Structure formats: C-alpha cells, structure tokens
Amino acid sequence: MAGWRRTRGLQKRVGWFAGVLGGVVALVVVIAGTTDPPSYDSYRDQVRQTAKQVSSAVAAADWATRLELSGRTAFALSRVVVSEAATDASESWDTLAKRRPPNERAMELRQRAVGPMRAAVSGLAELRTAVRGRNASDAGRALAALVEPARQLRELQRVA
Amino acid sequence: MRGAFRPALGVLTAIGGFVDISNLVTSGVTGARFGMTLTWAIVLGTGAMILYGEMAGRLAAIARRPVFHVVRERLGxxxxxxxxxxxxxLSLLTVAAEIGGVAFVLELLTGVNYLVWVPVAGLVTGLIVWRLPFSGLENIFGLLGLTLIVFVVALFVLPTDWGALWHGATHPWVPRGEGHPAYFFYAISLVGSCVIPYQVIFFSSGGREEHWTRERLTEMRTNVLVGFSLGGVLSVAIMAAVAVALRPRGIQVEHLSQVALPAAEALGRVGAVLALVGFGAATLAAAAVSALSTGYGVAQYFGWPWGKDRRFAEAPRFHLATLSGVAVATAMLLTTVNPLTITILSVVLGAAAVPLTYFPLMVVVNDRAYMGEHVNPGWLNALGSLLMLAMVVITLVAVPLLLLTGGGS
Structure with missing residues (x-):
C-alpha cells in the first residue's frame, strides 16, 4: 500500500512537471511567433550574418583546396568540403536576395553586398568544378579570384 | 582477459554511445564558434554520465536486471x-541521425551524395545489430573508433597555443560577437550530446549481456571511468583541434566534413584517413548501440526475452523491435530531412528529457529491496541530486532556446 502511494505521488509530481514544461513551451511558441516589423537594423544583421556565412564557406573551400593541391587529404574529403561550401554560399545568398530592403539605407547596403556575394558564389562554383575535375591550374585561378570578394565580405561583417 | 580490467564495453560505450554524430558535430561547431569556452559543458556532461552510468551498471550487477525492467516494477x-x-x-531520432552520419562518411569516402548511401547505411546497421555478436561489436568498433585519438595527436602537431586553449577553457565567457542565447543553446547541446537517455539502457543491458555480478563491480566501474572519460577527452580534443585550426580562419562548422580538416592539416593523408575511419566507426557503432537500445527498452518494459547474442527464434520480439527501429529511422532519412537537423533536435530534446529517464534510476538505486547494501551512499545522492537540478534547469530552457535561437543559428 505504501509502495502504491509512493508511486501515485511520483506520478503526480511527474504530471505537474510535465504541465509546467508544456506551459513554458507554449508561451515561447507564442512569443517566437510574433515578428518584428522590418527595419534597417534587422536587415543589416541579416547582411552581416550572410556575409559571415559566405565568408566562412570561402575560407573552408580555400583551405580544403590547398590541402588537396598539396596532397594532404584522402578520398573525396576536399571535393565534398568545396562542394558543400559552394552550396552553402549559394543558399545563403539566395535567402538574402529574396528579402526586400525595408528602406533607402538598407537598399544602399544591399548594393554594397551584391558584388562580393555574387563574386564569391560564382567563384566557389568555379572552384567546385575545378576540384571535381582535379584541374590544379583552374583551381589555382579560382582561388585567386576569391581573394578580393573574401576581403570585401570581411568588411561587410563590420558594417554599422 | 576476464578479470578486473576488461574495458571493451567501456570503449564501445565511449565510441558508440558518447562520441557519435551529435558529439562530433557539436564539438566541432562549438570549437569553431566559441573556442574552448564551452569546455565546462563537456566536463559537466561527462561527469553526469559517469555518475549515472555507474548507477545503471551497479543496478545491472546487483539486481541482475536491466534498468527498464526495474523502473516499471518499482515506479509503476x-x-x-x-x-x-x-x-x-529519442533513440529513434538518434538512430536516424547516426545512420545519416554513416551515409555522410560514405559520401566523404566516395564523393557520391549521402542520400544514395542512406539505404546502404541502414542495411549495414541492421545486419550488425542482427548478426554481429556483442563481443564483435565491442572489439571491432571500440578499436576502430580509437583512431579518433588522431585529434589529440593533431593538437601536438598544429601550432597550438596551449595557454590560449587553457585560458578559454577556464574563462567560460561568451566570446565577442556571439549572443548569450546561442552560447547557452550550444552548452545544452554539448551536455545533451554527452548525457544521452538511451545510454543507461545500453550500458546496463550490455552489463547483463556480459553477466556482470557484484564480484565484477570493479570491472564495471573501470568500464564507466575509462569509457566515459575517454569519450570526454576525445570530445574536448575535437573541440580544441577545431578551435586551433578552423576558428582563426573564420570557418563556422556546418558539416561533418569540416571537422576532419584539422587532422588532415596536421598529419596529411594519414590524418585524414584516421579521422574518417574514426567517424565511420563512431557513427556506425552509435547507430548499432542506439538501435539496440530501442529493442532493449521495449523488450525489457514488456518483459519479453531479449539479448543481442540470442538467436532470432529465442527472442523474436526483441530482434523485431530493434530491426524495426533501424527500418523506421532509415525511412525517416529517405524523406530527405537533413540528418544534422535531426542530430541537433535529438540532442536538445535528449537533454530536456534527461530527468524523465535518470530520476527513476536514482529512485531505484536507493531502494534496498533491489540494491541491498549497495544503495547510493549519501555523497553520491547529494552529487546526483545537484546534477539532477542542473538537468531540470536544462529541461526548462532547452526548448525555449531551441526556438529563440532558430536551432543555434
């Protein structure tokens, strides 16, 4: 009987705990569902974030390619890293490109971001083709072409 | 090698149950984004796992029954x-994530998209859990998974600033440019990748498969200490290698492939091969371990015959439950859902569910009817309760942080 009471008590406590947890989750879902009105600040944050993601993809692809060219990787490791980087950069840019700048200032920022982002995305696509084809000279050219977009992307991450 | 030290189960538990796809990815992501500042989360998770792992092993050795059997009997x-x-x-989500991890490794080996490899990875996992003896599972994957030590070696070859690593590990502040929500989200992810709910099921069931008794408590404790500590060390090494090699380059880890690059940078082709072998062994072992845990859980709850080394005819429902888990997880992946999304979800929800699975264990190992003189001593209960409190806090904030940070992005 005592064991049964203990079990019932434990079940009540577990039920109470689950109820509180459910309430907290529901509250957060409601809060997360509310969206801020579009503003320059949120647009700038997204540009910064995208610049960071594309910049990261360029750096990963650059590094993996250099490892491949110096014979320091195995199997398809470098090819996969470069391919994933090209896809990531392309998807990040596509997401930003679909968003309409909320005001004139945001539009100017977009104009500033378009050049390096497109150059990085197309440069990574060329690099992917070169690495897949095991073409060292094309890979070297593609890497060189990514230097300037990479620098501009680093600057974009610091935009005010 | 019967005796005081036969650590194969501990090593398998470290490789398959501790260092798995979730651990590889979260250690990599956090090393790249937060440096070593989240080391404390791995230490906390490893400590909790050692504590609860020992309780589960002791229950298996003393009561000679696995966790689920006793939990149902004792708690209703x-x-x-x-x-x-x-x-x-959670085990099903984990099986899916691990099979996805195996497919990722096959992609890294062949260059062919991981989705093509998902059915193959599912089939191999199914064959392993069905046909490979428990000792084979322990020895093969435990040994192959040890190649992950390449990340420890890499740290000595790379231009590692040990002072900076130590400073980061001992100053757990949020790095500049990162927010508190993302920091704590990844802290929870790391804890969740260490303290895995199915782990106690597997460890205690494995103890029964190895016929642990009270005379073998020392062996069990050695397994716990060696296994989980090794897992913790490997996680910290991966985090550190990524912090040393990827962070200065501004690379954010988005894929498993990137985690292998520090080993290639440090040791060239040999490093890359060892890292990939380690990834393969860890994910395949984890797929098998989590799949077995689905079978163990169901069979022990319903009181069916169970056992990895029992033939199909002797424990048909156990084997069917295990293989069904593999089939469902494979089907889940074939919907093209990203395995890394499943990984993050399973880790965070796993952390949130820890009290649900570990609290009953605490209750049972304090019951003299089952444990006799081997109930928890007072200091262990105090430590266990403190960790449980931390886990309850994690439970309360895990899902809100998951939503607020958009999965840590």
Whole structure:
C-alpha cells in the first residue's frame, strides 16, 4: 500500500512537471511567433550574418583546396568540403536576395553586398568544378579570384 | 582477459554511445564558434554520465536486471511507459541521425551524395545489430573508433597555443560577437550530446549481456571511468583541434566534413584517413548501440526475452523491435530531412528529457529491496541530486532556446 502511494505521488509530481514544461513551451511558441516589423537594423544583421556565412564557406573551400593541391587529404574529403561550401554560399545568398530592403539605407547596403556575394558564389562554383575535375591550374585561378570578394565580405561583417 | 580490467564495453560505450554524430558535430561547431569556452559543458556532461552510468551498471550487477525492467516494477506501469516513450522517441531520432552520419562518411569516402548511401547505411546497421555478436561489436568498433585519438595527436602537431586553449577553457565567457542565447543553446547541446537517455539502457543491458555480478563491480566501474572519460577527452580534443585550426580562419562548422580538416592539416593523408575511419566507426557503432537500445527498452518494459547474442527464434520480439527501429529511422532519412537537423533536435530534446529517464534510476538505486547494501551512499545522492537540478534547469530552457535561437543559428 505504501509502495502504491509512493508511486501515485511520483506520478503526480511527474504530471505537474510535465504541465509546467508544456506551459513554458507554449508561451515561447507564442512569443517566437510574433515578428518584428522590418527595419534597417534587422536587415543589416541579416547582411552581416550572410556575409559571415559566405565568408566562412570561402575560407573552408580555400583551405580544403590547398590541402588537396598539396596532397594532404584522402578520398573525396576536399571535393565534398568545396562542394558543400559552394552550396552553402549559394543558399545563403539566395535567402538574402529574396528579402526586400525595408528602406533607402538598407537598399544602399544591399548594393554594397551584391558584388562580393555574387563574386564569391560564382567563384566557389568555379572552384567546385575545378576540384571535381582535379584541374590544379583552374583551381589555382579560382582561388585567386576569391581573394578580393573574401576581403570585401570581411568588411561587410563590420558594417554599422 | 576476464578479470578486473576488461574495458571493451567501456570503449564501445565511449565510441558508440558518447562520441557519435551529435558529439562530433557539436564539438566541432562549438570549437569553431566559441573556442574552448564551452569546455565546462563537456566536463559537466561527462561527469553526469559517469555518475549515472555507474548507477545503471551497479543496478545491472546487483539486481541482475536491466534498468527498464526495474523502473516499471518499482515506479509503476504508467511512469515506466512515459519513460519508455521518451527514450524510444529519442533513440529513434538518434538512430536516424547516426545512420545519416554513416551515409555522410560514405559520401566523404566516395564523393557520391549521402542520400544514395542512406539505404546502404541502414542495411549495414541492421545486419550488425542482427548478426554481429556483442563481443564483435565491442572489439571491432571500440578499436576502430580509437583512431579518433588522431585529434589529440593533431593538437601536438598544429601550432597550438596551449595557454590560449587553457585560458578559454577556464574563462567560460561568451566570446565577442556571439549572443548569450546561442552560447547557452550550444552548452545544452554539448551536455545533451554527452548525457544521452538511451545510454543507461545500453550500458546496463550490455552489463547483463556480459553477466556482470557484484564480484565484477570493479570491472564495471573501470568500464564507466575509462569509457566515459575517454569519450570526454576525445570530445574536448575535437573541440580544441577545431578551435586551433578552423576558428582563426573564420570557418563556422556546418558539416561533418569540416571537422576532419584539422587532422588532415596536421598529419596529411594519414590524418585524414584516421579521422574518417574514426567517424565511420563512431557513427556506425552509435547507430548499432542506439538501435539496440530501442529493442532493449521495449523488450525489457514488456518483459519479453531479449539479448543481442540470442538467436532470432529465442527472442523474436526483441530482434523485431530493434530491426524495426533501424527500418523506421532509415525511412525517416529517405524523406530527405537533413540528418544534422535531426542530430541537433535529438540532442536538445535528449537533454530536456534527461530527468524523465535518470530520476527513476536514482529512485531505484536507493531502494534496498533491489540494491541491498549497495544503495547510493549519501555523497553520491547529494552529487546526483545537484546534477539532477542542473538537468531540470536544462529541461526548462532547452526548448525555449531551441526556438529563440532558430536551432543555434
């Protein structure tokens, strides 16, 4: 009987705990569902974030390619890293490109971001083709072409 | 090698149950984004796993029954069922994530998209859990997974600033440019990748498969200490290698492939091969371990015959439950859902569900009817309760942080 009471008590406590947890989750879902009105600040944050993601993809692809060219990787490791980087950069840019700048200032920022982002995305696509084809000279050219977009992307991450 | 030290189960538990796809990815992501500042989360998770792993092993050795069997008997059918449902759901997510991890490794080996490899990875996992003896599972994957030590070696070859690593590990502040929500989200992810709900099920069931008794408590404790500590060390090494090699380059880890690059940078082709072999062994072992845990849980709850080394005819429902778990997880992946999304979800929800699975264990190992003189001593209960409190806090904030940070992005 005592064991049964203990079990019932434990079940009540577990039920109470689950109820509180459910309430907290529901509250957060409601809060997360509310969206801020579009503003320059949120647009700038997204540009910064995208610049960071594309910049990261360029750096990963650059590094993996250099490892491949110096014979320091195995199997398809470098090819996969470069391919994933090209896809990531392309998807990040596509997401930003679909968003309409909320005001004139945001539009100017977009104009500033378009050049390096497109150059990085197309440069990574060329690099992917070169690495897949095991073409060292094309890979070297593609890497060189990514230097300037990479620098501009680093600057974009610091935009005010 | 019967005796005081036969650590194969501990090493398998480290490789398959501790260092798995979730651990590889979260250690990599956090090393790249937060440096070593989240080392404390791995230490906390490893400490909790050692503590609860020892309790589960002691229960298996003294009561000579696995965790689920006793939980249902001691806490009642309904509480046991809630426990079972939580563990089974999380184990299924984990099986899917690990099979996805195996497919990722096959992609890294061949260059062919991982989706093509998902059915193959599912089939191989199914064959392993069905046909490979428990000792084979322990020895093959434990040994192959040890190649992950390449990340420890890499740290000595790379231009590692040990002072900076130590400073980061001992100053757990949020790095500049990162927010508190993302920091704590990844802290929870790391804890969740260490303290895995199905782990106690597997460890205690494995103890029964190895016929642990009270005379072998020392062996069990050695397994716990060696296994989980090794897992913790490997996780910290991966985090550190990524912090040393990827962070200065501004690379954010988005894929498993990137985690292998520090080994290639440090040791060239040999480093890359060892890292990939380690990834393969860890994910395949984890797929097998989590799949077995689905079978163990269901069979032990319903009181069916179970055992990895029992033939199909001797324990048909156990084997069917295990293989069904593999089939469902493979089907889940074939919907093209990203395995890394499943990984993050399973880790965070797993962390949130820890009290549900570990609290009943605490209750049972304090019951003299089952444990006799081997109930928890006072200091262990105090430590266990403190960790449980931390886990309850994690439970309360895990899902809100998951939503607020958009999965840590």
């Amino acid at each position: 059918v309904r509480t046991g069922l809630a426990n079972l449902a939580a563990v089974e759901a």
